[in-house]
Amino acid sequence: MKELILNGKHNRSKILIGRNLMKQAAEHFRKLFEGGRTPSAVCVITDSNVAKLYLQQVEEELLRLDLPVFHYIIPAGEESKNLNTISQIYDTLSNRQFGRNDMIVALGGGVTGDIAGFAAATYLRGVRHLVQIPTTLLAQVDSSVGGKTGVDLPQGKNLVGAFRQPDMVLIDPAVLESLPEDVFISGMAEVIKYGCIWDEDILKIAEQMDCGGGQNRTNELGALIERCVDIKIKVVEEDETEEGLRRILNFGHTVAHGVEKLGNYTELSHGEAVAIGMAAAVKMGENAGITPRGSYERLTAVLQRYGLSISLTYPVEAVYEALLTDKKKQGNSIHFVFIEAFGKTQVRKIPVGELKQMMKALGD
Numbered sequence: 001m002k003e004l005i006l007n008g009k010h011n012r013s014k015i016l017i018g019r020n021l022m023k024q025a026a027e028h029f030r031k032l033f034e035g036g037r038t039p040s041a042v043c044v045i046t047d048s049n050v051a052k053l054y055l056q057q058v059e060e061e062l063l064r065l066d067l068p069v070f071h072y073i074i075p076a077g078e079e080s081k082n083l084n085t086i087s088q089i090y091d092t093l094s095n096r097q098f099g100r101n102d103m104i105v106a107l108g109g110g111v112t113g114d115i116a117g118f119a120a121a122t123y124l125r126g127v128r129h130l131v132q133i134p135t136t137l138l139a140q141v142d143s144s145v146g147g148k149t150g151v152d153l154p155q156g157k158n159l160v161g162a163f164r165q166p167d168m169v170l171i172d173p174a175v176l177e178s179l180p181e182d183v184f185i186s187g188m189a190e191v192i193k194y195g196c197i198w199d200e201d202i203l204k205i206a207e208q209m210d211c212g213g214g215q216n217r218t219n220e221l222g223a224l225i226e227r228c229v230d231i232k233i234k235v236v237e238e239d240e241t242e243e244g245l246r247r248i249l250n251f252g253h254t255v256a257h258g259v260e261k262l263g264n265y266t267e268l269s270h271g272e273a274v275a276i277g278m279a280a281a282v283k284m285g286e287n288a289g290i291t292p293r294g295s296y297e298r299l300t301a302v303l304q305r306y307g308l309s310i311s312l313t314y315p316v317e318a319v320y321e322a323l324l325t326d327k328k329k330q331g332n333s334i335h336f337v338f339i340e341a342f343g344k345t346q347v348r349k350i351p352v353g354e355l356k357q358m359m360k361a362l363g364d
């Protein structure tokens with residue numbers, strides 16, 4: 001088991017990575033409560049898919065500590081990531097007299113983690129304990145770590161949210177063996193992102209890794225998850241609230257948010273959209289002379305190795321219009337992340353008119 005620490009401004013996050021950690025969750029919860037910080041109730045927030053697989057197991061671990069446990073199950077899918085779901089969670093918590101010293105456990109993928117984290121950040125102005133137990137590759141390598149929480153508005157993705165570092169993140173790569181293939185693939189896009197922005201070796205591993213399922217793959221993934229989380233910790237510790245360095249984690253996300261919006265957040269998964277967005281960013285970087293020629297070919301080869309499509313399925317003009325609601329836009333400019341070389345980024349604040357021009361070539 002690997003133990004990593006993320007020191008946030010207000011909270012310290014303990015991040016544990018190891019096979020079968022979920023089966024030993026009670027032991028790790030116990031350590032979290034050392035020093036008299038035991039909650040008097042726990043609410044596990046999960047989704048309708050993950051509940052069938054892991055809810056009972058996690059609740060049993062919590063019951064071993066004699067903690068009163070209840071749960072809230074969200075219908076699986078990005079469609080649930082809205083203020084209506086948050087309001088229903090608040091109702092459940094207050095009907096159960098859930099208090100400020102109690103604990104929310106987010107059990108699931110990125111959508112669940114964002115919703116549960118936001119509920120934990122805002123109910124009673126913030127509950128004391130938040131634990132993330134990510135069950136998808138995307139959530140394990142990225143979204144469960146770093147404290148971003150929030151929900152979508154009809155106007156765009158993640159437009160309401162809060163920064164709330166979890167007290168603990170339990171990452172168990174063994175649970176990835178139960179992942180549907182498309183969910184695995186979506187996570188690989190975020191893994192490849194870390195190879196592009198920080199550590200070319202991650203890209204090299206992804207270029208060679210066993211693409212088949214099963215334990216071999218999850219063993220290889222365990223090591224990759226550690227590397228990605230390690231990078232995420234370094235970035236977030238330097239810039240927790242995304243005023244500088246953390247922007248690099250948005251590589252590929254500008255165009256991705258546009259295509260996700262056009263597909264009503266249901267046609268493409270976040271990872272699939274990020275793959276399209278990264279390919280677009282590299283092509284635009286090559287055309288602008290920022291990214292070395294040949295990078296697009298290399299990136300698209302590794303994305304396609306995992307079955308990730310790179311083609312922009314909507315007209316460029318429509319993608320451009322859709323991405324303008326992206327929260328990374330500041331006035332008439334947007335921070336756009338380019339790759340100077342694999343492992344090295346360049347963030348440029350570009351006027352949206354210039355971005356529109358740069359995007360034109362994506363339609364060719």
Ligand code: GLY
Nearest residue numbers: 142146148246249
């Ligand atoms: N997922 C990007 C970030 O946490 O900043």
